[in-house]
Every structure is written in structure tokens, then in C-alpha cells.
Amino acid sequence: xxxxxxxxxxxxxxxxxxxxxxxxxxxxxxxxxxxxxxxxxxxxxxxxxxxxxxxxxxxxxxxxxxxxxxxxxxxxxxxxxxxxxxxxxxxxxxxxxxxxxxxxxxxxxxxxxxxxxxxxxxxxxxxxxxxxxxxxxxxxxxxxxxxxxxxxxxxxxxxxxxxxxxxxxxxxxxxxxxxxxxxxxxxxxxxxxxxxxxxxxxxxxxxxxxxxxxxxxxxxxxxxxxxxxxxxxxxxxxxxxxxxxxxxxxxxxxxxxxxxxxxxxxxxxxxxxxxxxxxxxxxxxxxxxxxxxxxxxxxxxxxxxxxxxxxxxxxxxxxxxxxxxxxxxxxxxxxxxxxxxxxxxxxxxxxxxxxxxxxxxxxxxxxxxxxxxxxxxxxxxxxxxxxxxxxxxxxxxxxxxxxxxxxxxxxxxxxxxxxxxxxxxxxxxxxxxxxxxxxxxxxxxxxxxxxxxxxxxxxxxxxxxxxxxxxxxxxxxxxxxxxxxxxxxxxxxxxxxxxxxxxxxxxxxxxx
Numbered sequence: 001x002x003x004x005x006x007x008x009x010x011x012x013x014x015x016x017x018x019x020x021x022x023x024x025x026x027x028x029x030x031x032x033x034x035x036x037x038x039x040x041x042x043x044x045x046x047x048x049x050x051x052x053x054x055x056x057x058x059x060x061x062x063x064x065x066x067x068x069x070x071x072x073x074x075x076x077x078x079x080x081x082x083x084x085x086x087x088x089x090x091x092x093x094x095x096x097x098x099x100x101x102x103x104x105x106x107x108x109x110x111x112x113x114x115x116x117x118x119x120x121x122x123x124x125x126x127x128x129x130x131x132x133x134x135x136x137x138x139x140x141x142x143x144x145x146x147x148x149x150x151x152x153x154x155x156x157x158x159x160x161x162x163x164x165x166x167x168x169x170x171x172x173x174x175x176x177x178x179x180x181x182x183x184x185x186x187x188x189x190x191x192x193x194x195x196x197x198x199x200x201x202x203x204x205x206x207x208x209x210x211x212x213x214x215x216x217x218x219x220x221x222x223x224x225x226x227x228x229x230x231x232x233x234x235x236x237x238x239x240x241x242x243x244x245x246x247x248x249x250x251x252x253x254x255x256x257x258x259x260x261x262x263x264x265x266x267x268x269x270x271x272x273x274x275x276x277x278x279x280x281x282x283x284x285x286x287x288x289x290x291x292x293x294x295x296x297x298x299x300x301x302x303x304x305x306x307x308x309x310x311x312x313x314x315x316x317x318x319x320x321x322x323x324x325x326x327x328x329x330x331x332x333x334x335x336x337x338x339x340x341x342x343x344x345x346x347x348x349x350x351x352x353x354x355x356x357x358x359x360x361x362x363x364x365x366x367x368x369x370x371x372x373x374x375x376x377x378x379x380x381x382x383x384x385x386x387x388x389x390x391x392x393x394x395x396x397x398x399x400x401x402x403x404x405x406x407x408x409x410x411x412x413x414x415x416x417x418x419x420x421x422x423x424x425x426x427x428x429x430x431x432x433x434x435x436x437x438x439x440x441x442x443x444x445x446x447x448x449x450x451x452x453x454x455x456x457x458x459x460x461x462x463x464x465x466x467x468x469x470x471x472x473x474x475x476x477x478x479x480x481x482x483x484x485x486x487x488x489x490x491x492x493x494x495x496x497x498x499x500x501x502x503x504x505x506x507x508x509x510x511x512x
Contacts (some may be wrong), residue, residue: 025062050200050252056214059254063204063247065154065211066135066163066177067121068143118142122246123205124153124177125256126186130177131161132287134279135246136261137168140175153179156212167286171294171387173261174279176286176468189247189283190244190255192234192275195219201272203238205262215239217269225352226262226272232356233272234258240271248272281360295361295384298327299334300505302350307454307491307508308339313375318340319353320371321506322495332382336506337471337493342370359387371470414481420492420509421453422446422460426476435463438500443467444480454510467504468495485512 010029023422048150060235133153141377143151143165151163167177195201203215224233236249240263249258258273272363285292302324304309308319317339323330334340340354341347344367348354363386370379373421411470417423424444425431431445446464449456468474470493492507 006459028220050216052200052202052214054095055202055252059187059202059248059250060204060212060214061156062126062187063156063212064122064124064126065206065263066119066132066133066139066246067152067154068140068150069119069152070142070149089158119208120172122245123260123497124242125204125246125248125259126184127189127256129182129184131181131184132166132169132186133163133177133179134248134259135175135177135499136259136346137170137175138247139167139175140168140177148431151177153336154211155181155184156446167292167510169282169286169292172274172278172282172292173179174259174274174282174286174510176283188255189280190251190253190257190278192257192277195222195234195251195257197221201236201238201257202250202252202254203236203240203244203247204250205240205244205260207239209242209243213244221272221354222275223420224272229265232278232352233274234275236271236273237269237457238271239269244271254436285368291388293363293365294359294387295365295367296327297322297330297382298385300324300503301340301354302506303337303351304349305508307510311493311508312328312337312339312372314339314341314372316347316349317372318348318351319506322504326366328382328385332369332380334369334371334380334382335471336495337373339372340369341372341377345370358384363387381486392438416484417448417450419489419511420484421450421455421512422509423448424466424480427465436499437463437465441465441497441499443474443497444477450512453512458507458509460494460507460509463499465497465499466494467497469493 012348027231093191120139122136124133124135124139127134140151145148153161153163155161156264159198161181163177164177166178170299186368195260199219201217202220205213207213215238217236219234220237221235222232222348223304224235226233227409234249235256238249240260243262245262247260248256249260251257255276257276258269259276259279260273262272263272283294299320303313304314304317309315312319318341320336320338320340323334323336343357344352346357348357359369361384363384366381366383368379368381370377372378398441415418423446425447427441427443427445429439429451431437432439433448435445437445446460446466448462449460466474466480470486471482471484474483489511491507491510493506495506496503497504
């Protein structure tokens with residue numbers, strides 16, 4: 001019995017010792033796990049240089065050179081030095097060149113000397129074995145299919161083909177052309193959304209006439225807004241020059257993740273490409289020769305910066321700066337100063353994100369907008385219009401100013417310069433002339449903006465028209481003062497308009 005007791009005691013002591021050691025190690029491991037460490041990258045497997053040579057070898061044959069030639073007639077032949085008749089008369093006298101045909105007049109054989117040859121070119125990439133080619137619309141913009149116009153494609157083996165245009169997308173700056181050939185090498189469209197900033201890419205094209213030039217770099221940024229269109233560009237530092245337009249931007253799998261489109265001329269190695277995912281959505285329409293159908297709300301938007309956040313009580317979303325009359329958003333009940341927070345449950349936080357999301361739908365689709373109005377959440381169903389009618393919206397602009405709310409107070413105690421850094425005046429004949437205001441302008445005109453003010457920082461300048469403060473229209477200084485006083489030291493929301501032109505927008509001015 002005593003022996004058994006001793007064994008039990010020994011075993012208990014050993015178990016306790018193991019538990020103590022284990023607890024000590026566990027405490028150390030937990031302490032190490034909680035210790036803050038710098039962010040590092042494990043270099044294992046990443047020490048090999050990117051396979052640019054393999055991408056170049058395999059994908060170079062898919063890249064083509066495109067040349068568009070047309071003949072343009074103009075009323076008068078331009079002087080080669082740009083000086084006009086006065087320029088030549090000064091040096092040679094008014095009787096110069098007697099016996100020679102004058103610009104725009106018949107020559108010895110009766111021909112009109114007012115035609116010039118217009119030639120443009122760029123790159124393209126084959127996306128099917130039977131000759132479909134993606135390029136930029138601006139590469140082939142001069143080609144109209146007339147009998148004396150030509151569109152020529154030269155492949156990597158030196159062969160030349162006559163091409164035809166299947167479809168154009170001016171807003172995306174993409175075109176699909178076709179040559180009659182078979183069994184051609186072609187590239188696959190990849191997923192640009194899956195690319196990460198910093199990943200390697202390869203650009204192939206014909207810059208400055210140097211055919212099949214290969215450059216490499218990385219994705220410098222995504223979602224760049226460079227134009228007023230719908231494109232949310234990929235930015236790359238792979239060298240791109242004139243002639244690269246229409247060529248592919250490739251990932252290291254050799255997939256097209258963008259079509260190289262433009263550069264920043266005032267910078268170095270700042271190039272932009274249309275993302276492949278946006279091209280994929282348009283491809284079906286391009287192949288069918290149809291105008292690309294994209295959803296359209298018909299509103300102006302603004303970033304939800306600090307002034308809007310404080311005034312509207314919303315932290316995330318996109319501010320509706322103005323609503324176009326007769327378009328989808330107005331028909332659905334969207335109002336100025338609404339804050340759109342989501343489309344079909346997908347959160348949006350930037351204007352470009354909202355445009356991309358809506359443009360990814362077809363015209364006629366119904367989407368659900370989540371928005372905040374007067375600090376209360378609500379949802380609206382909107383049947384989308386067609387973005388191809390975007391240019392028509394100016395003609396459809398309607399007067400949205402309701403009854404003028406001038407208020408009953410004189411507002412004499414309100415000093416807009418002291419409170420917000422700017423002053424306003426009535427739209428009198430003198431002010432119309434001083435600021436060159438269009439006849440249809442209504443509201444009050446900004447007459448002065450202090451340099452050290454948020455108003456100046458937001459771009460407010462003398463001559464800008466203020467149509468409304470908050471949601472209330474104003475037609476004179478008295479009405480402006482009455483509404484501005486209600487801001488009571490908080491950000492003031494202004495619906496503004498230029499001295500001329502149709503554009504409107506909303507800005508938030510912080511108090512001084």
C-alpha cells in the first residue's frame with residue numbers, strides 16, 4: 001500500500017511540474033503573440049524577377065499596328081506657316097504668285113486645291129483567332145468607311161489587312177475592329193478588378209513608330225478619374241508614349257487587364273489604361289454594332305466632405321448636388337442634398353464609384369437606392385435611363401426653382417463676409433455687365449471672396465450665381481441673408497451656377 005501511495009505521489013508531482021512548465025511557455029507565447037511588430041513581407045518565393053521576357057515572347061504576336069487614312073476637305077488651304085494672306089502680302093506684296101492657283105481656287109487641271117490627307121495610327125490587340133481587335137476609339141476616329149478612307153492593320157508577321165469597324169464606344173474610348181483572317185494568335189481578357197496596386201504589368205505597342213516595343217512596370221493606382229466620362233482608369237508607370245494607344249496592358253499571366261489610352265504629358269511614366277472589366281461589359285454590344293447601353297440616373301454629385309457631413313448629419317455616401325429635370329432620378333423622387341449610401345445594397349462612398357455602379361447596369365434596369373434625407377434613411381426604386389442620351393440632358397433642363405423663399409426678416413445683422421468669407425449682390429443691370437452674366441441667371445451673384453476662407457478654397461469666385469441656400473431658393477440679397485442666417489455658424493450649403501452655361505452644383509462652405 002505504501003509503495004502504491006509513493007507512486008501516486010511521484011506521478012502527481014511530475015504532472016504538476018509539467019503543468020507549470022506548460023503554463024510558463026503558454027504565457028510566453030501569448031506575450032509574444034500580443035507584441036506589436038512592424039509590417040514585413042516574407043521574401044520566400046518572391047526573389048525571382050517577374051517573367052517579362054516570357055510575356056513578351058508569347059504575347060508580342062497578338063499586338064498589331066493600326067493606320068487610318070482619310071482625305072479631309074476644308075474651305076481654304078491653310079498657309080504652311082500659319083500666317084494667312086496678310087502674312088504673305090507683307091513679305092511678297094499683294095500681287096504674289098501671279099499665274100499660280102490661289103488657295104481654294106482651281107489649278108491648271110481644274111482640281112480643287114483644298115484637300116488634305118489625314119493619317120492617324122496606334123496599336124491594337126487581337127482577342128479572337130478570326131481577327132477581332134481591340135483598340136482605342138481615338139485611334140480610328142477619323143475613319144468613316146468612305147470609299148477613299150482606309151483602315152489598315154499590320155500583324156507581327158508583316159502582313160497587312162484591310163479592316164472594318166464593328167463597334168465604337170466613345171465614352172469608354174474603346175473600338176472593336178475586324179480583319180478577315182483565321183488561326184491568328186490572340187490574347188485573353190483578364191480580370192482587372194483582381195489586380196493589386198504594386199503588381200507587375202507589361203505594355204506592348206508601337207510608340208512613335210517603333211513597332212512591338214515592350215515596357216514593364218507596376219499598377220501605380222486604380223480607380224483614377226482622368227476624364228469626365230465613366231472610365232475609372234488603371235494607372236501604370238510602364239512607359240507609354242504616342243502610338244501605344246490601343247495596345248494591351250498585360251498581367252504576368254499574359255492576360256489583358258487594360259487597354260492603354262493616355263498619358264500625363266507633364267509627367268514621366270504616368271500612363272492610364274481602360275480596365276478590362278469595363279471593356280467586357282461593352283463587348284457584346286460592340287460585336288453587334290449597337291450603341292453601348294449603360295444605366296443613367298441624371299444627377300450631379302459631390303464628395304461627402306466635412307462640410308456636408310456636419311450639415312447633413314451623414315458620415316458616408318455621395319451627395320446629390322443637383323437633379324436633372326425629366327431624368328430617371330427626378331422621376332423616382334431623388335432630391336438635391338439627398339445622400340446616396342448604397343445601390344442594391346452595395347455601399348458607395350465616392351461619386352466615381354456611384355457612376356461605375358450605375359453604368360454597369362443596362363438602361364431600363366431597376367435599381368434600389370439607399371439614401372439619407374433630413375437625417376432619415378429611405379429607399380427608392382429607380383428605373384435607369386440611358387447614358388447615351390447624356391448629351392441631351394441640357395436640352396431637357398427644367399426650371400426647378402419653386403416659389404422664392406425670401407423670408408420676412410431684413411437680415412441686416414448678417415455679415416456673410418465675416419461669417420463665411422464672401423459677399424453677394426442682387427442681379428442688377430450693372431452686375432450683369434460687370435460679371436458678364438447670362439440673361440437667364442436668377443438668384444444672387446457673388447461679388448467678393450476672401451482669399452483666406454473656405455469659400456475660396458472650395459473654388460467660389462466673384463461672378464458665380466447662388467440659386468439656393470440649403471433647399472430654399474433665393475432671388476435677392478434679402479432672401480439670401482434670411483436663409484444664410486439659419487445656418488447659424490454651421491456649414492452653409494449653396495446651389496451654385498456659373499455666369500453662363502447649364503452646369504450647376506452644390507458646395508458646402510465652412511464658417512470662418
